Amino acid sequence: MKKEFIDMLERCKICKPGMCCRDGVEVTKEEMKRIEAFGPKIEKPWFEPIDPEEISESSHVDTTVIRNGTCVFQAKNKLCVVYGVRPNYCAEFPLESGEIAEHYEELCLERHNI
Ligand code: SF4
Numbered sequence: 001m002k003k004e005f006i007d008m009l010e011r012c013k014i015c016k017p018g019m020c021c022r023d024g025v026e027v028t029k030e031e032m033k034r035i036e037a038f039g040p041k042i043e044k045p046w047f048e049p050i051d052p053e054e055i056s057e058s059s060h061v062d063t064t065v066i067r068n069g070t071c072v073f074q075a076k077n078k079l080c081v082v083y084g085v086r087p088n089y090c091a092e093f094p095l096e097s098g099e100i101a102e103h104y105e106e107l108c109l110e111r112h113n114i
């Protein structure tokens with residue numbers, strides 16, 4: 001793995017604000033089922049439909065709800081309460097298909113100094 005990728009992943013390990021979760025995430029039906037089966041103790045709704053004009057991938061039809069300014073699954077301590085079953089995009093971020101994620105600057109670097 002390239003050094004720049006390793007540096008990014010190291011930053012995530014010490015990141016307290018978890019700013020990249022503020023916008024929530026688009027999900028597939030399979031990812032929603034996985035989270036439903038896990039059954040986090042969070043008030044519903046957890047998902048809502050994406051505006052059809054803003055769907056980025058055909059498999060993504062819903063997005064996680066934003067509540068109190070962040071993804072509904074981000075706890076007060078900024079950790080993800082569905083971490084073990086989180087959507088694939090979250091699991092790979094800040095990478096995306098092995099490269100730096102398209103939205104890394106916007107979701108991470110522009111939001112805080114690390
Ligand atoms: S991508 Fe950025 S905001 Fe998200 S956990 Fe890593 S360092 Fe924190």
Ligand code: SF4
Binds near residue numbers: 024072073081083
């Ligand atoms: S599902 Fe978890 S990791 Fe993904 S945006 Fe929501 S809180 Fe963050």
